[in-house]
Amino acid sequence: MDALFAAITQGLAYAALALGIFLTLKIFNIPDITTDGSYTLGGAITAVALSAHVPVVWVFPMAFAGGALAGVATGVIHTRLNINPLLAGILVMIALYSVNLFIMGRSNIPLTDLSSFFSDSSVTNFIKAFVFALILILLITLLLKTDFGIAMRASGNSESMVLAMGVNIEKMKITGLALANALTALSGSLMVQYQGFADINMGVGIVISGLAAVILGESFIRLAKKSSLLLNIVMAVAGSVVFRVLLAVALLAGLPPQALKLVTALIVLSIIAVLKISFRERT
Amino acid sequence: MIRIEGLTKIFNSNGNDIVAVDSIDLTIQPAEFVIILGTNGSGKSTLLNLLAGSLAPTAGSIFFDQKEITSLKEYQRSAFIARLFQNPLAGTASELSVIDNFRLAALRSKSRKLILGNTKSFEEKVKHKVSLLQLGLESKLHQPIGSLSGGQRQALTLLMATMDNMQLLLMDEPTSALDPRSAERVMELASRFIKELGISAIMVTHSLKEAHRYGNRIIQMDQGRIIKDLSDSEKKQISLQQMIEWFA
Numbered sequence: 001m002d003a004l005f006a007a008i009t010q011g012l013a014y015a016a017l018a019l020g021i022f023l024t025l026k027i028f029n030i031p032d033i034t035t036d037g038s039y040t041l042g043g044a045i046t047a048v049a050l051s052a053h054v055p056v057v058w059v060f061p062m063a064f065a066g067g068a069l070a071g072v073a074t075g076v077i078h079t080r081l082n083i084n085p086l087l088a089g090i091l092v093m094i095a096l097y098s099v100n101l102f103i104m105g106r107s108n109i110p111l112t113d114l115s116s117f118f119s120d121s122s123v124t125n126f127i128k129a130f131v132f133a134l135i136l137i138l139l140i141t142l143l144l145k146t147d148f149g150i151a152m153r154a155s156g157n158s159e160s161m162v163l164a165m166g167v168n169i170e171k172m173k174i175t176g177l178a179l180a181n182a183l184t185a186l187s188g189s190l191m192v193q194y195q196g197f198a199d200i201n202m203g204v205g206i207v208i209s210g211l212a213a214v215i216l217g218e219s220f221i222r223l224a225k226k227s228s229l230l231l232n233i234v235m236a237v238a239g240s241v242v243f244r245v246l247l248a249v250a251l252l253a254g255l256p257p258q259a260l261k262l263v264t265a266l267i268v269l270s271i272i273a274v275l276k277i278s279f280r281e282r283t
Numbered sequence: 284m285i286r287i288e289g290l291t292k293i294f295n296s297n298g299n300d301i302v303a304v305d306s307i308d309l310t311i312q313p314a315e316f317v318i319i320l321g322t323n324g325s326g327k328s329t330l331l332n333l334l335a336g337s338l339a340p341t342a343g344s345i346f347f348d349q350k351e352i353t354s355l356k357e358y359q360r361s362a363f364i365a366r367l368f369q370n371p372l373a374g375t376a377s378e379l380s381v382i383d384n385f386r387l388a389a390l391r392s393k394s395r396k397l398i399l400g401n402t403k404s405f406e407e408k409v410k411h412k413v414s415l416l417q418l419g420l421e422s423k424l425h426q427p428i429g430s431l432s433g434g435q436r437q438a439l440t441l442l443m444a445t446m447d448n449m450q451l452l453l454m455d456e457p458t459s460a461l462d463p464r465s466a467e468r469v470m471e472l473a474s475r476f477i478k479e480l481g482i483s484a485i486m487v488t489h490s491l492k493e494a495h496r497y498g499n500r501i502i503q504m505d506q507g508r509i510i511k512d513l514s515d516s517e518k519k520q521i522s523l524q525q526m527i528e529w530f531a
Binding site for chain 1: 319335337356357358359361362365367368372373374375376377378379383384386387389390391392395396397398399400
């Protein structure tokens with residue numbers, strides 16, 4: 001029971017990551033994998049800041065800003081140099097590995113006995129992660145409903161239309177990637193505070209968690225046969241929680257931890273396959 | 284008023300220079316509705332894209348009300364230029380609701396701020412405008428615009444163009460993907476807006492029937508050059524049969 005409860009809390013801590021991937025993949029239609037680097041960046045900034053006794057309220061904006069910078073880097077490489085977004089993301093992700101090592105100064109920073117966002121009580125932690133996710137859901141939904149947000153949503157939908165409507169699409173893409181990676185970094189910050197340490201390899205393959213959340217969320221939407229902006233965003237977060245629970249169940253059922261990433265990939269693959277097949281049947 | 288001087292576009296493919304638009308001079312007055320005819324590859328779409336800013340010219344200049352706009356990017360020119368594309372999907376954002384599409388159109392020349400602009404009063408305004416189309420779309424404002432037909436979308440794109448400042452309307456074969464009835468509806472609407480708003484408009488078309496029926500100036504292009512330029516009175520004296528013979 002404890003393990004499942006912890007999985008739900010983790011899923012909520014990964015909500016920001018899911019929202020980041022939702023923004024790039026669903027709103028902007030850009031496959032961005034800067035994620036692995038910006039997630040660790042958020043964690044690294046958090047670990048170093050907390051070790052230097054920076055108050056927790058300042059740690060989040062710092063991680064957010066760090067992630068945003070990483071996103072700007074990917075965005076500028078993609079739009080100004082006209083480089084495929086996937087490649088732009090890989091370049092920044094690799095570069096961030098060194099940046100993160102510079103920030104941390106070593107490959108692992110434990111945070112024992114340091115005050116952080118989370119405490120020792122699992123119930124309090126759950127409530128905190130839940131409120132954090134809720135605030136993010138509301139903020140992102142609100143943002144996407146503003147005039148700026150409408151232009152953002154249109155950018156990933158029809159480039160010709162958006163240009164004819166006077167939107168500087170390059171600036172819009174850079175802003176979107178900045179916001180997405182800032183959210184990802186927030187997740188890194190939360191997870192470091194939750195697990196009590198930062199590790200240089202904590203971001204390896206983390207993009208797949210966000211992807212799984214968004215794809216699971218999409219399948220919930222198809223099942224519910226209802227769709228709205230708020231529902232899409234809530235479901236991405238729900239997908240994040242369900243994915244963590246699935247992994248926890250697999251581990252509880254005796255899955256050896258070294259098989260975790262393999263199972264992760266298989267879960268994502270099977271959801272995509274199911275979505276494809278059920279979609280084909282309907283059309 | 285639009286004025287272009289020595290406008291040239293040369294495409295380079297595999298080391299071969301292809302002159303798509305060949306040092307064209309042209310002035311278009313307000314309230315002028317120019318029809319451009321020409322065979323495939325005559326340079327008419329390229330000319331339209333140069334005016335819109337989606338292509339940069341190899342040489343020459345474009346002036347709008349005496350101000351040079353040659354170096355303005357496409358999104359910057361959108362502050363006074365509206366477009367109707369050949370593909371009805373290109374002028375709207377499919378996944379966004381009709382009302383969101385209109386909101387974006389209403390801000391074509393303005394900045395998009397962090398405010399909730401889709402207010403009740405804005406919705407009422409759009410509802411009224413859409414009801415004038417008499418397509419029954421005013422009850423579908425919250426549907427994704429992608430759920431509507433090509434003809435409905437093209438009519439809405441035109442209506443969206445009137446939501447904000449428009450001095451020039453560029454139309455690239457706007458009816459070629461539509462059924463005859465929808466095509467006629469879109470053309471009547473465009474013609475009406477151009478007259479009512481007193482704006483300049485340029486339409487590229489392959490339909491001689493449309494070319495004959497609409498517009499008050501007609502230009503024929505061939506190999507990147509203007510080979511015919513008929514004023515309103517000259518255009519009125521030309522029969523459809525004579526126009527067909529231009530292409531013989």
